[in-house]
Amino acid sequence: MSYTFLYQSNLRNFSVELEKLNAATDEINKLELELDESTKTFHLLLAETSRRLQALSKRLGSCVDKSRPYYDAGAAAAAARADCQKAAVQFQRASGECCSRSVVVEFMSLVKELHRCSQKSAVQFQRASGE
Known part of the structure; x- marks a missing residue:
């Protein structure tokens, strides 16, 4: 069962x-x-x-190909501007926190180099926009 x-x-x-x-x-x-x-x-x-x-x-x-340098130069200029701003902030921190002349000189040279790069990007940007 x-x-x-x-x-x-x-x-x-x-x-x-x-x-x-x-x-x-x-x-x-x-x-x-x-x-x-x-x-x-x-x-x-x-x-x-x-x-x-x-x-x-x-x-x-070919419009897209012709306009590409303009936008590439704009992006490079924006990147250089951002790098320059970062270097300026680092310089301000370094000059405010320590009095070491060598550190300040190093940051100043970095800022100048970034400024040169930024100017080169601006020239490329102007050339691209003029074409």
Whole structure:
């Protein structure tokens, strides 16, 4: 008698687990279909975007290449300006915290060097904007 009870109990548990497995399989299949749709949409959008980019490239021609030095020089000038500001702050800290002449002279030479780099970037920037 206990054997049949165990068998029926296990059979019920097995049926419940089988139903859960079937439900999970259905959900997996649904998600796979969504993934396929999403992948298809992605590839269509990618192809359309690539086509538009090529059309823009044809239409604009070499304008982008001609303007690149202007923006590169602007970025270099901004970087040189930031370096110069950092050096100025370091100089102010060094001149305020210690009275060592050699440290102050070293920072001054660094600031001058950064200023020269900044001027070179400004000249490049002006040349690029003039072209």
